[in-house]
Amino acid sequence: MITCFLVDDEQSAIDILRAFIDKTPFLTLVGSSSxxxxxxxxxQNQPVxxxxxxxxxxQLSGLDLMRLMPGRTRVILTTAYSEFAVEGFELNVLDYLLKPIAFERFLKAAQKALNTAIEPAARWQPEEKPDTYIFVKTESKGKMTKVDFDEIMFVEGMKxxxxxxxxxxxxxTLLNIKDLEDRLPGKQFMRVHKSYIVSLDKIRALDGNxxxxxxxxxxxxxxxxxxxxxxxxxxxxxMGSGRK
Known part of the structure; x- marks a missing residue:
């Protein structure tokens, strides 16, 4: 739900916008002032x-008020004067509605507000980082050891x-080699034998098998x-084919 506030020195204009907000399901009016x-x-105390x-x-024009506003508040200008459109958009307003305002035009501006409310949340979603380690139980009862993937040379299966x-x-550790293979990152480790997994980064040379x-x-x-x-x-x- 998007919280809204109305500022207009004409009460009739506030009443029209209040009615429009009441008809728009994703907007909620929290206050107004003339x-x-x-x-x-x-x-400044309760941003919307x-x-x-x-x-x-x-006393204070809408453009001047914008310059003093908390930065997170998006603004839709509502005015009877089209000559301030350029200046308004230079102040990064969301939309510019010319009076008299039709509900269809109001709804289009409100939809912009909804889209900008959704997109930043998706854009700033923290990226899920891949695991870089695991903890394994050792032969000592109750003891667990942290194993960093970057430190593993190879894994050998023993029943x-x-x-x-x-x-x-x-x-x-009491594990099945297949279970560990599934847990290790595939781009970094590879099964090379029924009993062995190696770290590809740790390979120094290949000689036949x-x-x-x-x-x-x-x-x-x-x-x-x-x-x-x-x-x-x-x-x-x-690199190289081995041919002369």
């Missing part, structure tokens, strides 16, 4: 979503257990079943 200075005081604002008023190997430690990882002397086997998918994943990284 005195722009009074309205400024109210709005949308202000319908006349331009020609005693009902898996061994998660980093450059500094080996973590044994063997994979050498950075900082390791032993090779991880590349299973025949996984060979085609593995090389397809690496294809865009491969």
């Amino acid at each position: 005195n722009p200075l009074e309205a400024l005081g109210i709005l 979503d949308l202000l319908f604002l006349d331009i020609h008023m005693p 009902n257990y898996v061994s998660i190997n980093t450059s500094t430690e080996r973590i044994i 063997q994979i050498l990882l950075k900082g390791m002397k032993a090779y991880v086997p590349l299973g025949e079943t996984y060979r085609t998918a593995f090389f397809e994943a690496l294809q865009e990284k491969v």
Whole structure:
């Protein structure tokens, strides 16, 4: 629901806009004033979503009031004078309604307010960040260890257990290798054998059906079943054909 406030020095104009707001299901009127200075005081303490604002008023013009308004309030100008349209849009008004205002034209302006109320919320929706770690239960009862994905070199399956190997430690946990494979980010890790998952970033060299990882002397086997998918994943990284 969009909260609205009316400012116009003519009560008849306020009455017309109040009737229009009552007919518009997504607008709700929270107040009105025929005195722009009074309205400024109210709005500075209780900001609203949308202000319908006349331009020609005693003591303070609508354009001057706009310059003093809280920044989050959107403004639709309502006036009998078209010559202020350019100046109004330079102040980033949402719309400019010329009196006498037809309900259809009012509704079009109100729809703009609805659209601008919805779009920023969607645009600023926090982006869901991918997981970068997991906690796993270890052999010690009640102990859980945090494992950062970036630190994993490879995973080895051992029946009902898996061994998660980093450059500094080996973590044994009661897990199925398939369950862990599903949990690891697919762009970073790949199953290369029925018993092994490797971090693609940690690969140092390939030699036939063997994979050498950075900082390791032993090779991880590349299973025949996984060979085609593995090389397809690496294809865009491969340079040179090996031909002379």
